[in-house]
Amino acid sequence: MRRLPIAYVIAGVILLLLFAFSSMRYEQQSLIPFLTNHIPLGWVYAFSFVSFHYEVPISVAALGPAAFLEFFIRKGMHAGLFFILGTSLVHVLRMRGYRPLPAAFFAATTAITVGVLDEFHQQLTGGRTPLVGDVIIDGSGALIGILLYSGIRLFLKADRIVKSEYQQSG
Helix, strand or coil: CCCCHHHHHHHHHHHHHEEEEEECCHHCCCCCHHHHHHHHCCHHHCCCCEEEEEEEEEEEHHHHHHHHHHHHHHHHHHHHHHHHHHHHHHHHHHHCCCCCCHHHHHHHHHHHHHHHHHHHHHHHCCCCCCHHHHHHHHHHHHHHHHHHHHHHHHHCCCCCHHHHHHHHHC
């Protein structure tokens, strides 16, 4: 029996996680009760200078420390999951023989499309708001993962070339 490459498994798990999280109402996945009850939040006030608008005003004063921290955790999870998704997609494509640029392009467009579909799915879920900003965060996370993966591969390939030339001349 053939083993499934880990990159396929990772991409599939992330897609399932995204679908599951998008299916939940905000109240079902809110971190505020946990943060309030289990994490000392006094340190969050050190970030009182941070203030911007993201559908609603985002600041410690406007949201309180738990909701302010939750905002960054949730957006970080968006970026992180899509970082891993983008990296997994470009890895799968490179292992299947795609050249670097087409693999990166296809992985990026696929990840962004998944982000758009994720927001559309949230629109169908009660108590959720689809946001273009979330798609931008998703796409940025995927793009950073794809660029980092591609850069590391290029560096390693260049390193192998230099080492082989050095061995041939020495």
